[in-house]
Amino acid sequence: MGGHSCCHKQKLRKGLWSPDEDAKLVDHITRHGHGCWSSVPKLAGLQRCGKSCRLRWINYLRPDLKRGTFSQKEEDLIVHLHESLGNKWSQIAAGLPGRTDNEIKNYWNSCMKKKLKQRGIDPTTHSPLDGGSEDKQGPSPLLPAKEHFAEPLHDPLWFAQDLAPSISHASVNAGSEFELQSNNGGSLFDGRILQWTGLSPDKAAQIQFNGGEPEDLKWSEYINGSISMSASSTF
DNA sequence: AAACCGAACAACCGCGTCCGA
DNA sequence: CTCGGACGCGGTTGTTCGGTT
Structure with a gap:
């Protein structure tokens, strides 16, 4: 509730971005760079707060984003990085070019947690789940103890x-x-x-x-x- | 065909940190 | 040293979409 502190002064749009808003933001940033994010919406002609513009650019509009489904290699890397870094999504994302922290975080919460549980691995601690009864496959037999x-x-x-x-x-x-x-x-x-x-x-x-x-x-x-x-x- | 449900994804929110005045 | 604005991060919520009943 209440929105961002930077949004108090004006009635600013929230929610999903329209193609027109996307086009305005991309056009502005490709021409001038983002510079100070708080000034981007005004310069780009958008009724959004700078924070929303930054998020939209970083997670969706950046030209170097890979998008699409995660490969097996990427999944494996995420698991290992998560094991050593924990929920440091930005650091994990740094190891996967073209992927954003938000994308990895969403993928982890919606998909990979479940996969690990099915393999008998606790997604938080990365140690075997108690009992290990739900899936007899368990962790990969190839993995060293x-x-x-x-x-x-x-x-x-x-x-x-x-x-x-x-x-x-x-x-x-x-x-x-x-x-x-x-x-x-x-x-x-x-x-x-x-x-x-x-x-x-x-x-x-x-x-x-x-x-x-x-x-x-x-x-x-x-x-x-x-x-x-x-x-x-x-x- | 419609309703329901869960998965996947997009975006918001609050908080901590940094930095300049 | 303190204060306030900007930024970045992680958690959470909201929305959409596809499959199932």
């Missing part, structure tokens, strides 16, 4: 496993910095360097991925816990 890791929330190989089909190679240098390269040549996680500690020295080289499988380190060994390591990142 959490207790194998000193810092499971940031484990790069755990990320890598879900994303494996899209990974061309991972590199680990002498300082245990870990980076994943995707098949399209880009660096996953916006080029952020991940720390991978506890890896035996002879593995501290470059791991080539072939069809989603690392060639010199078998996932099975890793998953079974015969290779022990801990990992953390510099997010």
Whole structure:
């Protein structure tokens, strides 16, 4: 009730945006940029408050938005980022170019929470639900047990496993910095360097991925816990 | 064909933070 | 140091749409 504090002075429109309003906002911003949001509605000829204009632009009208349904890779990334960041939607969105925090938040609340519950995972804590009776599939059998890791929330190989089909190679240098390269040549996680500690020295080289499988380190060994390591990142 | 219901999406609201006067 | 405006974030509500009865 009451609306935004910035809307008190005038009768301003609320609710869904019309195509005409969208066109005015896009035209103004593409010509002049948004500058000070509070002055945008007046300059663009809109009966809206600046806050509403900002939201509409960021979540819907920006030209770099991807839109459309989330891919499996994006879903996996959201799950892992949510596990480590919690409900920091803007930070999660920063890891998914073309997606907005609002879009991810909505998708999480309306869809992904349910999916995780069906897989027997608590969407808040990311730990197995009590009893685990509703779906015998449970968490993916491929996922390594959490207790194998000193810092499971940031484990790069755990990320890598879900994303494996899209990974061309991972590199680990002498300082245990870990980076994943995707098949399209880009660096996953916006080029952020991940720390991978506890890896035996002879593995501290470059791991080539072939069809989603690392060639010199078998996932099975890793998953079974015969290779022990801990990992953390510099997010 | 109409009513109902749930999922998905769009937008609003309140609050915290930042920054300049 | 304090105050107020602008901005950004996360939670919540409202609306639309498609499927089912």
